[in-house]
Amino acid sequence: MSIGVVVFPGSNCDRDVRWAAEGCLGMATRCLWHEETDLSGLDAVVLPGGFSYGDYLRCGAIARFAPVLQSLLDFADNGGRVLGICNGFQVLTELGLLPGALTRNRDLHFICEDTVLQVASARSPWLRAYGAKAYLNLPIAHGEGRFQCSGDTLKQLQDDDAIALRYQNNPNGSIDDIAGITNSAGNVLGLMPHPERACDPVTGGLDGRELLQALLN
């Protein structure tokens, strides 16, 4: 049982994810350089936060073409669990594993603060341990986290029960207060908040633990 953590040039939360998953929660992890294509032996893959390829053109637009992500398409297709955090969420939308797009925050600020989220759906394994309607406190740190999609896509997300997390006090202008979504199968989750920064009692809350534990449970 092992978790792959993708490292792009410009990723900066890859070590945080490893510390949370391995150091705090005792789960084995393996770093995956963006040029790797072998995902064998992995049960889950995390796309961490940061600024992959400098976020040139658009956040996640260049990362989409990384060799490791071509393997990830098959991995996700076969039901493997994929978690995209912050920049990782942006990459998943550019890659087409999740719908919509993340755009510049409504008020232009880079927002770095703790935020209250509500579990919108406990359908997927990611949030089952918290239960529907539960509240979580997780940090956010992004300049481009305003989730946007067409009306049709939003309806599809609602029909699929694929809206995973909503902001209590929408900080960035996301449509329908969306902070995280899953694919229709539920094995792929993308979210702007950072669960890996809420796993170690030394640095704050622990509300991210169950979400990361869902990588293997």
Place this chain on the structure above:
Amino acid sequence: MPRFKARVLVRLRPSVLDPAGEAARSAALRLGVDGVQSLRIGKAVDVQLEAPDESEARRRLEQLSDRLLANPVIEDWTLEMLNS
């Protein structure tokens, strides 16, 4: 091989809020420029491309624009051939 020059203009779709454009619009007032009703920021991408003929050049540029330069979820693009 013929060389083609093109400009791809990438714009946020009209329905997508452009907070950076709004911020620039309010700066226009501070500059003393009155009457700016709307200001939206896009990108101009200048491309030089070698291709056997213009229709093939267009085909490649359209693919490039649609699959990389713009994200169709939030952006529209237009292609302008500069030396045809």
